[in-house]
Amino acid sequence: MNLSIETIALVGVIGLLGVGLYGLLISRNLIKIVVGLQILVKAALLGIVLAGKINGQPLLAQSMVITIIVADTIVAVIGIAMIVQIRRQLGTLDVSELSKLKG
Amino acid sequence: MSIVFAILAVMMLLFAALAIRAKHLISAAIFLAVVSALVSIAFYWLGSLLAAVIELSVGAGLVTVLFVYAINIAGETGGEYYPLVKKWLAAPLVIIALALLAIYLLPILSPAPQVAETDLPNVIWDQRAVDVLVQIVLIFSGVLGLLGLLAEAKAPLEYPVAEQVAAQRQQELDELTRQTPQEEAV
Numbered sequence: 001m002n003l004s005i006e007t008i009a010l011v012g013v014i015g016l017l018g019v020g021l022y023g024l025l026i027s028r029n030l031i032k033i034v035v036g037l038q039i040l041v042k043a044a045l046l047g048i049v050l051a052g053k054i055n056g057q058p059l060l061a062q063s064m065v066i067t068i069i070v071a072d073t074i075v076a077v078i079g080i081a082m083i084v085q086i087r088r089q090l091g092t093l094d095v096s097e098l099s100k101l102k103g
Numbered sequence: 104m105s106i107v108f109a110i111l112a113v114m115m116l117l118f119a120a121l122a123i124r125a126k127h128l129i130s131a132a133i134f135l136a137v138v139s140a141l142v143s144i145a146f147y148w149l150g151s152l153l154a155a156v157i158e159l160s161v162g163a164g165l166v167t168v169l170f171v172y173a174i175n176i177a178g179e180t181g182g183e184y185y186p187l188v189k190k191w192l193a194a195p196l197v198i199i200a201l202a203l204l205a206i207y208l209l210p211i212l213s214p215a216p217q218v219a220e221t222d223l224p225n226v227i228w229d230q231r232a233v234d235v236l237v238q239i240v241l242i243f244s245g246v247l248g249l250l251g252l253l254a255e256a257k258a259p260l261e262y263p264v265a266e267q268v269a270a271q272r273q274q275e276l277d278e279l280t281r282q283t284p285q286e287e288a289v
Binding site: 003004005006007008009010011012013014015016017018019020021022023025026027028029031032034035036038039042045046049050052053054058059060061062063064065066067069070071072073074076077078080081083084085087088093095096 | 104105108109111112115116119120122123128131132135138139142145146148149150151153154157158161162165166169170172173174176177178185186187188190193194196197198200201204205208209211212221222223226227230231234237238241242244245248249253
């Protein structure tokens with residue numbers, strides 16, 4: 001069976017989505033959660049590039065991907081800064097410990 | 104050619120799984136950087152050259168540096184955490200979600216007719232000018248947010264504020280009670 005590059009890329013996108021989702025579900029460490037989120041976003045980026053190639057609009061997809069990379073980086077930066085502050089103030093990276101702090 | 108791309112996709116999935124399963128956070132950050140680099144190669148392969156360059160420099164470079172910085176400050180895991188959702192429940196949930204996704208996505212792979220596009224600068228600056236504005240605002244707000252969040256905490260108080268206020272009030276009360284007998288004597 002001779003698979004096209006598009007089919008392989010789509011399988012890769014679905015696989016990356018699965019790995020990211022699984023990581024989000026099983027992780028309790030805040031940094032691991034951001035890592036899972038990054039993997040999910042990378043899958044979405046690859047999917048958009050692939051959709052642009054299939055639809056014959058690669059440049060439009062590329063410009064959207066650049067915007068998403070910027071937004072994703074800002075999300076990662078703010079998330080990491082919040083994690084650092086949480087670690088400094090509360091001394092833990094465990095999500096369950098944080099949920100116990102609610103009033 | 105598609106065999107090489109398949110190997111690339113398999114490596115992408117492998118390193119992503121390693122990033123999720125890694126015991127040390129620093130290893131997870133390195134594996135995530137490798138995934139970013141492999142994704143940027145896939146971008147290049149699919150014809151998105153500029154996106155590939157930006158993904159490689161920002162995704163594999165900047166974000167990894169930030170992760171390493173955060174891990175250095177926050178320290179390693181600090182103990183083994185139990186998973187949030189049980190693994191025997193998480194795996195079937197993910198498989199069901201992916202199966203649904205595959206059922207809807209795989210049939211759309213037939214190529215559509217090519218749309219006439221001009222060059223990339225025209226697309227970015229003319230058609231997607233709002234996106235550029237949004238990017239500028241995002242970067243600005245991100246820098247401001249980072250400055251605010253990473254600001255060093257002020258020196259801690261010697262003791263809690265409530266105790267300080269209570270002690271001050273007690274002192275004032277003592278002074279008043281001391282003054283009152285003197286006034287009565289006068």
